[in-house]
Amino acid sequence: MSKASAVMDVGVGKKRVNPIRELWQNKFLYLLALPAIVYTFIFSYLTLPYIAIAFEKFNYKTGIMSPFVGFSNFEYFFKSSWAWTVTRNTLVINILFLLVGTVCAVVLAIVLNEVKAKRFLKTSQSMMLFPYFISWVIVSYMLQGILGTDTGLVNNMIVAAGGSRINFYSTPSYWYPILLLLNIWKNTGYNTIVYLAAITGIDEGLYEAAYIDGATRFKRIIYITIPLLTPTICIMTLMSVGRIFYGDFGMLYAIIRDNSSLMPIAEVIDTYVYRTFKNTGDPSLSMAIGLYQSVVGFILVFTANWIVRKKFPEGALF
Amino acid sequence: MNATVMAAQPSTPNNKIKRSTGESIGTFFIYLVVFLFAVMCILPFILVIIVSFSSEKSITLNGYSFWPSEWSTAAYNMLFLPSSAVPQAYLVTGISTVFGTLVATFITFGAGYTLANRSCRYRNGLSLYFYVTMVFSAGLVPWYMMCKSLNCYDNIWALIVPSLMFNPFNMFLVRNFVRGIPAELNESAKIDGAGEVRIAFSIFFPLCLPVLATIALFYAIGYWNNYFNAVMLVNNEDYYSLQMLLFKIQSEITALSNLSAGAMQTVNPPKESFKMATSVITMGPIIILYPFLQKYFVKGMVVGAVKG
Numbered sequence: 001m002s003k004a005s006a007v008m009d010v011g012v013g014k015k016r017v018n019p020i021r022e023l024w025q026n027k028f029l030y031l032l033a034l035p036a037i038v039y040t041f042i043f044s045y046l047t048l049p050y051i052a053i054a055f056e057k058f059n060y061k062t063g064i065m066s067p068f069v070g071f072s073n074f075e076y077f078f079k080s081s082w083a084w085t086v087t088r089n090t091l092v093i094n095i096l097f098l099l100v101g102t103v104c105a106v107v108l109a110i111v112l113n114e115v116k117a118k119r120f121l122k123t124s125q126s127m128m129l130f131p132y133f134i135s136w137v138i139v140s141y142m143l144q145g146i147l148g149t150d151t152g153l154v155n156n157m158i159v160a161a162g163g164s165r166i167n168f169y170s171t172p173s174y175w176y177p178i179l180l181l182l183n184i185w186k187n188t189g190y191n192t193i194v195y196l197a198a199i200t201g202i203d204e205g206l207y208e209a210a211y212i213d214g215a216t217r218f219k220r221i222i223y224i225t226i227p228l229l230t231p232t233i234c235i236m237t238l239m240s241v242g243r244i245f246y247g248d249f250g251m252l253y254a255i256i257r258d259n260s261s262l263m264p265i266a267e268v269i270d271t272y273v274y275r276t277f278k279n280t281g282d283p284s285l286s287m288a289i290g291l292y293q294s295v296v297g298f299i300l301v302f303t304a305n306w307i308v309r310k311k312f313p314e315g316a317l318f
Numbered sequence: 319m320n321a322t323v324m325a326a327q328p329s330t331p332n333n334k335i336k337r338s339t340g341e342s343i344g345t346f347f348i349y350l351v352v353f354l355f356a357v358m359c360i361l362p363f364i365l366v367i368i369v370s371f372s373s374e375k376s377i378t379l380n381g382y383s384f385w386p387s388e389w390s391t392a393a394y395n396m397l398f399l400p401s402s403a404v405p406q407a408y409l410v411t412g413i414s415t416v417f418g419t420l421v422a423t424f425i426t427f428g429a430g431y432t433l434a435n436r437s438c439r440y441r442n443g444l445s446l447y448f449y450v451t452m453v454f455s456a457g458l459v460p461w462y463m464m465c466k467s468l469n470c471y472d473n474i475w476a477l478i479v480p481s482l483m484f485n486p487f488n489m490f491l492v493r494n495f496v497r498g499i500p501a502e503l504n505e506s507a508k509i510d511g512a513g514e515v516r517i518a519f520s521i522f523f524p525l526c527l528p529v530l531a532t533i534a535l536f537y538a539i540g541y542w543n544n545y546f547n548a549v550m551l552v553n554n555e556d557y558y559s560l561q562m563l564l565f566k567i568q569s570e571i572t573a574l575s576n577l578s579a580g581a582m583q584t585v586n587p588p589k590e591s592f593k594m595a596t597s598v599i600t601m602g603p604i605i606i607l608y609p610f611l612q613k614y615f616v617k618g619m620v621v622g623a624v625k626g
Contacts, residue, residue: 036429050460135543290457
């Protein structure tokens with residue numbers, strides 16, 4: 001992914017430029033970029049002043065000029081038991097996805113690389129990529145069809161085998177495995193693309209030499225593919241580590257929704273911010289929680305990018 | 319990492335050398351694993367399609383099943399009843415997807431092209447300007463307030479403009495792609511007397527089609543599958559997108575599609591199969607366009623991701 005490619009040009013001219021002349025000379029170029037610049041300005045930079053709400057007692061009449069209350073919104077959040085719960089859930093879910101997801105994607109890429117029948121490879125790859133294009137809302141429908149208590153596929157099988165029905169949707173302990181499986185099922189095909197591309201980029205001569213020297217397939221994978229794939233794995237992992245403080249709202253809200261029996265394990269910061277906003281109608285409190293996420297998230301993303309830049313200059317984003 | 323990664327699958331070094339039995343068994347297992355995972359990936363969709371064609375009686379009797387005891391198209395008939403909200407949602411989603419994707423792709427091309435152009439002295443500053451928004455965002459509440467103050471609320475613009483219309487990640491994909499095109503092309507066109515507009519749209523735009531197809535797909539899928547904007551910004555049911563409708567139907571099926579209006583005579587309105595039928599027609603365009611879609615998707619991902 002281009003996350004893994006340098007954003008900045010190297011070796012820019014150090015000469016001072018006259019801004020007006022530069023803008024006039026390249027007016028067409030700047031005009032082309034203008035819509036994106038304006039859009040980003042409005043939806044990113046202009047939203048920054050609203051952060052002040054986190055330190056205020058928001059009132060819809062006074063808007064952003066509401067009375068200042070210092071850190072009391074943060075205090076309220078960090079004193080509630082939810083602060084720890086949602087932070088832990090976000091981290092646990094993301095780390096689980098990251099670790100198992102990466103292993104699955106890498107293994108699948110290596111396995112796919114061993115498939116020599118082209119048609120078979122293409123067909124199976126398209127099948128694996130398909131879930132990626134389907135929305136989480138539809139996935140939540142399927143999941144109900146599979147896990148539903150009265151009509152679900154799994155429960156039908158359990159009953160047919162003589163067992164008694166399991167109410168998945170009210171038993172939190174099943175849900176980390178379920179969410180993990182869902183995530184792997186939906187994203188592995190997509191995540192594999194980058195790794196497979198990196199593997200197919202490995203010099204074919206290495207494999208030939210190893211083959212002639214009598215290395216088995218297993219040895220070729222262990223001693224050639226995996227070492228040469230390591231930089232890509234590191235870059236991709238670091239990038240994901242940077243995003244570890246952001247939960248997958250689209251996934252979790254579609255699947256968990258307002259199911260309060262699953263919230264203790266599946267409520268993440270993003271869904272909690274939304275729920276606080278919706279249920280209490282208090283923008284100040286949810287802004288405070290959101291700011292907590294943004295700041296910690298920023299530190300993580302920035303650090304991850306910094307490490308990538310130091311260790312893998314060719315893959316640095318910035 | 320280099321740019322020619324997709325060029326060729328490595329061919330087996332020496333087909334004539336006899337493989338050991340161990341390796342042949344290994345090959346068998348590799349094919350088996352790939353096959354099983356691929357099947358697992360599409361099996362749930364097949365279930366959805368089958369259930370959408372099952373009669374409600376067989377669903378209540380046997381639950382979801384790959385072999386319903388009775389087939390029926392009642393659910394599909396219901397989708398197109400006058401009281402159904404689905405056609406309206408389809409229209410809303412279709413309009414926002416087509417319009418949004420076109421605008422988004424154009425905006426992204428413009429910015430990516432400029433940022434890749436060496437005569438633009440501020441390109442690094444601009445890169446930073448866009449990059450900052452990728453690592454820090456103020457979050458949900460400011461976003462919501464901004465949308466409200468721009469009047470992107472309870473209308474079709476709420477589904478088109480906020481969040482979805484520009485993504486810096488896609489812009490960097492375009493920029494990296496344009497950078498891969500030799501700069502001499504630009505110079506020689508200039509010498510031949512082509513204006514800047516011409517260079518951008520008659521020369522570079524066609525060359526960028528592969529990456530533009532990819533980002534257009536990103537955007538289109540983003541629009542089509544988005545329910546977040548509708549959840550946040552739309553209360554008026556006339557502007558429910560398909561995903562939003564599905565999202566709502568799941569809990570309160572009767573409220574939206576007003577089943578009783580047309581389905582009074584059926585004692586048992588096809589609730590479950592109706593949900594699945596709605597899912598099927600929501601996936602419809604993706605399934606139909608899929609072969610084309612995934613070809614460009616894989617290509618573009620690789621082109622943009624793997625820097626030469």
